Each structure stands twice: as C-alpha cells, then as structure tokens.
Amino acid sequence: MMDVGRHPKIKTLVNSEVEEVSGFVGNFRARIRRNPRYVVAEDCTACDECARVCPVAVPDEYQQGFSSRKAIYLPFPQAVPSAYILDMENCLGSEPIACGRCAEVCEKKCIDFDDQGEVLEVPVGSIVVATGMKVYDPRMNDEYGYTRFDNVITSMEFERLICAGGPSAGHLVRPTDRRTPKRIGFVQCVGSRSATRGVPYCSNICCMNTVKQTLQIHEHYQDASTTVFYMDIRAFGKGFEDLYRRSRDNGTRYVRGLPGNVEEDPETRDLVVTVENTTTGKLEQHRLDMLVLAVGLEPHKGNGKKTVDEILNLSHTSDGFVLEAHPKLKPVDAPTRGIFFAGCVEAPKDVKDSVTQASAAAARALNLLGAGKVQVEAITAMLDTEQCIMCGVCTRVCPVNAITASNKKQKQFPSIIEAACAGCGTCAAECPTDTIAMRHFSDAQILAQVEAILAEDRMSKILTFACNWCSYAGGDMAGTSRLQYPPSVRLIRTMCSGRVDEKFIWHAFRLGAPLVLVSGCHFSDCHYIDAVTWTQKRVEKVWSRMEKLGIRPGRLQLEWISAAEGQKFARVMRELHEHLHRVTPAEVEETIRILEKQPPVPGRSKTAVAAATA
Amino acid sequence: MAEMKRFECLRCDHRYMAEYDRKVTVERTCPSCGSNSVKLESKKPAKKPAGNTNTASAKG
Numbered sequence: 001m002m003d004v005g006r007h008p009k010i011k012t013l014v015n016s017e018v019e020e021v022s023g024f025v026g027n028f029r030a031r032i033r034r035n036p037r038y039v040v041a042e043d044c045t046a047c048d049e050c051a052r053v054c055p056v057a058v059p060d061e062y063q064q065g066f067s068s069r070k071a072i073y074l075p076f077p078q079a080v081p082s083a084y085i086l087d088m089e090n091c092l093g094s095e096p097i098a099c100g101r102c103a104e105v106c107e108k109k110c111i112d113f114d115d116q117g118e119v120l121e122v123p124v125g126s127i128v129v130a131t132g133m134k135v136y137d138p139r140m141n142d143e144y145g146y147t148r149f150d151n152v153i154t155s156m157e158f159e160r161l162i163c164a165g166g167p168s169a170g171h172l173v174r175p176t177d178r179r180t181p182k183r184i185g186f187v188q189c190v191g192s193r194s195a196t197r198g199v200p201y202c203s204n205i206c207c208m209n210t211v212k213q214t215l216q217i218h219e220h221y222q223d224a225s226t227t228v229f230y231m232d233i234r235a236f237g238k239g240f241e242d243l244y245r246r247s248r249d250n251g252t253r254y255v256r257g258l259p260g261n262v263e264e265d266p267e268t269r270d271l272v273v274t275v276e277n278t279t280t281g282k283l284e285q286h287r288l289d290m291l292v293l294a295v296g297l298e299p300h301k302g303n304g305k306k307t308v309d310e311i312l313n314l315s316h317t318s319d320g321f322v323l324e325a326h327p328k329l330k331p332v333d334a335p336t337r338g339i340f341f342a343g344c345v346e347a348p349k350d351v352k353d354s355v356t357q358a359s360a361a362a363a364r365a366l367n368l369l370g371a372g373k374v375q376v377e378a379i380t381a382m383l384d385t386e387q388c389i390m391c392g393v394c395t396r397v398c399p400v401n402a403i404t405a406s407n408k409k410q411k412q413f414p415s416i417i418e419a420a421c422a423g424c425g426t427c428a429a430e431c432p433t434d435t436i437a438m439r440h441f442s443d444a445q446i447l448a449q450v451e452a453i454l455a456e457d458r459m460s461k462i463l464t465f466a467c468n469w470c471s472y473a474g475g476d477m478a479g480t481s482r483l484q485y486p487p488s489v490r491l492i493r494t495m496c497s498g499r500v501d502e503k504f505i506w507h508a509f510r511l512g513a514p515l516v517l518v519s520g521c522h523f524s525d526c527h528y529i530d531a532v533t534w535t536q537k538r539v540e541k542v543w544s545r546m547e548k549l550g551i552r553p554g555r556l557q558l559e560w561i562s563a564a565e566g567q568k569f570a571r572v573m574r575e576l577h578e579h580l581h582r583v584t585p586a587e588v589e590e591t592i593r594i595l596e597k598q599p600p601v602p603g604r605s606k607t608a609v610a611a612a613t614a
Numbered sequence: 615m616a617e618m619k620r621f622e623c624l625r626c627d628h629r630y631m632a633e634y635d636r637k638v639t640v641e642r643t644c645p646s647c648g649s650n651s652v653k654l655e656s657k658k659p660a661k662k663p664a665g666n667t668n669t670a671s672a673k674g
Contacts (some may be wrong), residue, residue: 523641533639543624543653554624557651560641575625575649 005080012080013120021127024402024420025338025374033304034113038086039072043110046082050102050111050232058090060167064157064174067167072102072111077165086111111269126338128323131308133297133344136191136198143197144187144293145262150175151271151354152262152291155186155209162216174290176269177264181224181289182237184217185273186210188230188260192296199321203296204348207234211247218250227286228515229259229275237350255284261381286372297348312339313401315529321347325527326469332361335529336400337374337420340364379423379495381436385413388435394427397498399529404426424528425499429538432604434503441494445503453490454511459585462489462576463513465504466498470521470562473609475567479571485570486577489517496520498531502601505542505556510595514583515576519559521580532560545603551591555583625649 004010013032020031054070062069062076071091072084092099093113135156146152148210151174153161166169174181188206191198207230214226225597233254235244248254261274265287273286278450299320301307309316314334315323322345325333332340342358349357368374381403383394389408395414402420406413416427416436428436434443453463466472472493478485492570494500508516518539526532536558542555557576561569595602619634621627630645636655642652 235628536639536641540653544656547656553649553653557624557649559650572649579625 001078001080011514014081015085016120016304018308018311019119019304019306023402024417025336025368026125026419028127028338030122030124030127032120032122034118034120034361036088036117037083038088038112038115039084040110040112041081041083043108044081044083045108046084047107048074049105049107050084053101053105055099055101056090056092057156058087060158061138063167064154064160066157066160102570112274112540122499124248125369126340127310128340128342128361128365129312129314129334129345130342130361131302131345132300133348134294134300136203136293136298138190138293140191141192141197144291145264145271146293148304149262149264149269149271149291151181151264151269151289152293154190155206155213155292155294158213158292170220172217174269179289180221182221183270183288184224184226185271185286185288185291186214186226186228187291188228188233188294189258190295191298193231195348197497198296199319201348202234204234205350206294206296208237208240208243208350210292211235211240211244214247214252215243215250216254218247227288228252228254229257229273230254231256231258237352248314255279255286277330293399297344299345308345312336313399313529313534314339315524315526317524321345323524323526323529332357332364335422335527337376337422338368345408355476359594374419376419376421377423379438379440380421381423381425381427381438382418383414383416384435384437387433388413389433390414391432393430393432394436397426397531397534398428398497399424399426399531422528424496424531425494426528426531426534428497429501430534438499441499443501443503446492446494446499446501447507449492450504450508450513451511454508454513458512459514459583459588460580461489462515462517462580463508464489464491464517464519465500466491466493466499466561467520468493468495469527470525471497471519471559471569473559473563474519474565474569477563478569479566481566483566483570487571488577488580489573496526496528496531497535498528500535500538502538502542506595506598506601509551509555509591512588512592513555514588515555515557515580517557517559517572517576519561519570519572522560522562525562549594549598549602551594552587554579555591579584622649622655623649623654624651624653627660629655 016032016034019033023029050072051070053365054072056071057068059065060067060069074084074085160166162172192203217224255277257274257275257278259275263272271291273523275284277284317323324331325335341362342361343354358614390408395405396401400422402417404415404511425438428438500518520535539558546553616633616635618631619631622629626647628644628646644652
C-alpha cells in the first residue's frame, strides 16, 4: 500500500465514493465525491499531538471495538496517506467550535473545520472493481451465544486479539477477565453453507483461517488446547493439506459436528459447548475459555447511496457476487467492456487468489490502455436513422448502455457506440420499426434460416432459438457427453436470446412450425447483464397474443439452459419431442390461416408497422 | 408490490400460485416439471385453440 501511495503514476483517492460512471471503454467518466477529512492530508505529519489532546474516546472500529480511539485519529498504522482524519460525528468542535484543542496544538495548522469535501470528475480508460467483502454478522441469529456471552468472539475479532498491532499487543486475552485462555474452541461455517442462516455458499477462506489461527495459538501458548467443530474441512489449495496436518499434529482436536448449544458458567464465565460428534455418534460436552466463530463472507457493495452494481450496471449471480463475462475465458472481465474485477467482489477468496486476480485485472486494463484502441467483434448493432421514430426503446433496453438517448424535440436520433456494443441484439429485437440491424445476425439471415428449416417435413421439427453462450453450448455439452435426444430439434444460434425478435417466431408459425422453442441463459448467467429478462417479457407478450388469436400458447416454449446443463438440454428435447406429437396438422393449418389476416407482428402498433413498411 | 397470482405451465399444464410483481421480471420454473414455460394465467377465457383436438391436457 505504501508503494501505491508513493507511486508517481498512481493517484489515490481515499475517503471517497464513486457516485456515477458514464461513458464506455476507454472513455469512462467517473464522478467521485471526496468526503471531508477536516485535516489537510498533504501537511499532516501524523505526529499524534492532536489525538493526545482530544477529549473524545470512541470504540475503535479497526480493533473491532476492543480498544478506543480519539475523535481525531489515524485509521490504522499502515494507512495511506499517513494522515489523521477527524470523525465529525463524534467531534465536539463543530458549529460552533466548542473544543478545538486539536487545532490549537497542530503546529502545521492542518485542521480545517470548514472542509466541505469536493466532487471530482475523472476521465478513466478502464475500471477495476475491488470493493471486497464484509463478514457475516452473527448477531443476526444470535448463533452460539454471540450476543449473550462476551467470551464468544468472531474470527475477525480473534485476528485483532492475536495481532502484534492489536489492542492487547498480540497477547491473547479473553474479553471478560483479560486472562490468557487455555481452552479455545472454533466453530466453522457460521453464516455459511446454510439455506436458512446466512448464505448458502462456502465462504472459501474460513477453514484455512481457522487452521492458521490454531497454529498461531500453539506457537505462542504451548499449553493451550484447541478444538475445532466442523462440518468438513476444505483444505484444497497449495500447501493447505500440510498446514491442516500440522495443526492436527500440534494437538488441535477436530470434532466433526456443529454445536447444538452453548451455555456460560456464571461464576467462571467459561463456556459449555454441547455437540454431537457425528464420527462417533456420541454427545460431547466441552468446557472452553473462549469460543471463536469462523464467520462467512458476503459481497460488499460499497458505502454510497448506490451499490457498485447500480453505478456500473453490473449483473450478479444469485449469491450477490458480480458476474464475470465468462467463467473460464474472461474470469476478471465484466460483461461491460473496460471493467474488470479483483478480489472478493467476484467470489470469496483468500489473499493469494485475490492478488492473482488483481494482477490479471491490472494486466487486462493495461493491455487495453496500452493498445490505445479497442478491437471489437464485428457483431454490433447498426442504426438506420431514416426509419427511426425516436421512441427510445433501444436506449432503454440496451444492457451495456451502448446507445445514446434520442431527443424528439431536437430531432436527435439515438446513436450506437460500437466500442461499447456487446452485440446481444436486444435493441434490434425490440425496435418497433426494424431500424436497428445486427451485423452477422440480421433479420434476413435469421428469417432465411427459419424458412430453410421449415421448407420440408415441417411437422417433425422443433424450431429452436439457442443463445450462443448457454443453450447452444448446452447442446454441445449434450453432444460431447454422448447424451441421446431426438433428432427433431433444429437450432438457430443467436448471440443472446434477447435477439429473438417476435417477428421470427410469428414467421415460423406462419410457415407452419408446429413447435418453437426460445432458449437462453439462466437469469443469473446472462452474458449481457439483463438482456434475458427482455426475452422473457417478449415471449410472454407473444403467448398473450397467441391466446387472443386462438393459437395454443403451449406451441411456443421457453427454457433456460446453461452451458453445463447438457443433461437438461437432452431432457427438454425429449419432452418437446413428445409435445410435438400433440400438435396436429389441422392445428398448424388453422394457425397459418389465422396469421394470414395478421400483420407480420400481430399486435404491433399500426404507426410502427407503417413506418417499418414505408 | 408483489401479489399472489395463478400461473400455468405450458409443458405439463400444472397450475399453481406464486408471487407476481409487474415491475420485476424473475426466472420462473414450474414446481411440477421444472420447465421455464410458465405463463401468467389470463383472467379472460381464451379463444378455443385453433384446430387442436389433442392438447397436452388430453395426455394419456
């Protein structure tokens, strides 16, 4: 961090929040609010004179509340910049200055009670998101007596207690009597891997953190005994198994089972932990001096009014961590070009993995900036302003904000930023006047595929639109896994299911398709952030229209299949093959007859259709 | 504001109640067959499907 602070080409904005980011790859513009520090950081020498005279003492957040700090303080010893900050919420010296002692003793005259902060507009070429994580709060469920017993602490609190720079200068003491604990227990998976308490996923770091902490205890206190209560120990990384073995060899007892009850002896303040040892099947009671809860990790979304997801238009998985552009090929890239991830914002990970990912993200960002130009895939949208009615739909649906807004009054047409366009085609599918065309996935190309598929033997075919990243890859997976499914399926690949225009579906029914399937990524996997939601809305609209026209909606099917779901792909195709036999030639003929009287897209507004056909 | 609405599965014809919020689009899955072809049941009775004499409900 010191190196970063001293680097001539790195500008560090601490105590600041990103409020808004606009623009696109290579041309982002970030609005950053620097919160008031009330101390001129450049002049402050961290002499500590101000803190010595400050009469206010509040719990120190960095030390997890085990010690106190003053209202003017250094956030932590290695803080960059090494300058004090005034906590105005607790300071006595504002409006009017009631105390002002810090200002009196500061030789450098660094204290500025009138600091208002500032708003900065910073042009940036690429962005690395590294907002980190926060730990699970065990107060939420009062698990294991955390709120009732002072000698039950979290792993973060333990980390401060045993740290040389901690509140007890590295001497492990228990909170109630400041005596060195001799019997220490650790409970694993607190707030992790639970559908009802905390989060359902594994927090990745807790097992090895506990192993490390047991080793630290035995290094410092040879007479201490440690017991770990666990579901299963996940020591998967390089050297981790050795570390785990060393912990066992040092005398740490690993009990397979999580405590059912924790009580406190009111006289000694010792803790009595009842646990079922699932290895032996016996109920055990452990008398401990201290219990450490290995709390899980949760994504941290920033401290500002808006979350980082909202500011940067990022999509996230169901567990709340941001979604990468591709889990294998682009693991540090956001779906929006020019944005990269590092650390726990993407998933829970340890220091080594975070540093690896941060290095990768920095390299990706540098690569981009060093090139000075952006090479994009030729699958981008094109806009023909002659037909555009400036309705604004394209701007609204674009998941990567690649279309500038139109303005009817000023006769300003929308325009497509090709460097930012990801090529999903949602704009083209939603455009009511067919003003937008997609390179390589044009309407004419897709309609020609529909026609070719239905030219012969149409009653035995399931016309399937599959998105490139998930459903199509799911089909590949089914194939490479040698899974059997009926040969009736005919795939039309689009980059995203968002590209599937209503027009394609109606055209297929008009040509006598018995069954049409639209398939794409699961909502949490969508490679174009939320483009898949537009697919669902569109299909729902077509279902509704089909029902009104007297066409059975079940002939249009919708399915979300991920790249790993080869089995699901095969199962869906088998089910639809069964479904296909329920569509009669008479039903198909009747559909054709109904649609003959309808415009190309039934239900689309007359103005839009007129503009499209003009 | 979410409210309970009736949904029908277009794969297995299963009907069930689930939360629905007009402003939020969520991935829907039929609790019976696992299909994503889940449609919000319309209030008005639909026209009789054209020419179909062998619908999914007549399965078996």
